[in-house]
Amino acid sequence: MRSLAGLAAIVAAASVYLYVLSTHLPPGPKQLPPDTEGADAQELDFRLKFPSDLESLRELADTLKFYKRENYGYVLLLFCSAYLYKQSFAIPGSSFLNMLAGAIFGPWEGLLLACLLATSGSTFCFLLSSVFGKQYVVHLFPEKVALLQRKVEENRSSLFFLLLFLRFFPMTPNWFLNITCPVLNIPISIFFFSVLIGLIPYNFICVRTGSILSQISSLDDIFSWGTLAQLLAIALVALVPGAMIKHYSKTHLKVDGLDSNGAGPGEIDRKRR
Template identity: 80%
Template structure:
């Protein structure tokens, strides 16, 4: 109970900090709408136009208030990653739109790794027994696979990042339960999520530069997206080739469960 109260206190404190940071924006660029002028309000985009508008607003802040926009973006990313909240693809795309493909990629990789490490530490301090209680079958399966691949543990974790048989957020909260050393966890995240981060960041950079949905289907844009996809497949293919001979991942599906577990669940129903 004490561990749960501590986790709630950490989440509450981080939430208050992020709320105060996001609601005290410096003056932004005036926008024309319905013949009048108004200031843009920070919100999650629901379509391409809003994504471009948000990217333009952040680009303005980057020019005029660079330290603030960097602090806000890093804080939001670390908050999401530390507390296992979905949305990394959107934030990676936003990083590409604001900071460009290469600076955005470096930033996304560093924030993904740092946030995942915070999630690892939070789970280690506050939630290890809660993880076991909530996901006993999945934890048991991963425990068996970690023991079977103990001699190639780093490559096994890379394999799971390249081919997400288990969601990344679940790996982050489960690795402390599996007694994965923090250095191995850290570098497996840093290296293993580079292809995913690259795809999202480069896509965000491309989308921020187009003026309409028709531009997505231009030969230039399609060629860039094809190169991105091919580049991202190379490290995964190498790990998969290595995994055929050295790693034992039989029985795991895309949700991190085994066929035996599925049949067992069906019998219980």
């Protein structure tokens, strides 16, 4: 119970910090109707929240780009804090934040941020699981942990490439890998670099997509040569590294028995009943 209380305290403190940061917007350029003055202006302040669909993503991107004109440091701090919050506590939704990075900061700066934040956040999640959650992970997911443990032992000589394989292909969710690797006794250095390298194609796809979405204002823009070239580059980045890792895995890795969710054969049979 002590470990669970410690984790709850960290989550609560991080939540309060993020709430305070997101509700205290700094003064910025305002675009108000001509007849809006005084107290009415305060009512037009944007309420920041995590995007849940493409429409809310575009609205949030427009808001943060609006504030970034004069408050770049604040927007950067807010984005980094929100990203690390999601990654550290294994909260789904990193794809929307990656697209948001591309929409706000552009394709290259956004990609750099996404890679660094995804790696840092995953490492924080690894450390939190190592300190507070090992016994709970084993208790909640005994069969999945046992299956991954067998695969780690079978591929101990190619452990780094096994982790790359699991990042490239959705054999098991990224958040589950983050909380399980401490249980599997994965060295943190191998974990860190496998995340940094293994998530580059995924981050690139999401960031580029967000950058394109922020530039598209009509259907005609989708079929422009520039947009089509970017979509082709995204497809190549998605396919080439995955094909190379898959080819390597056929001759060097033993990954039989892993399904798309990281479940073993016994667990699959029970799900079908």
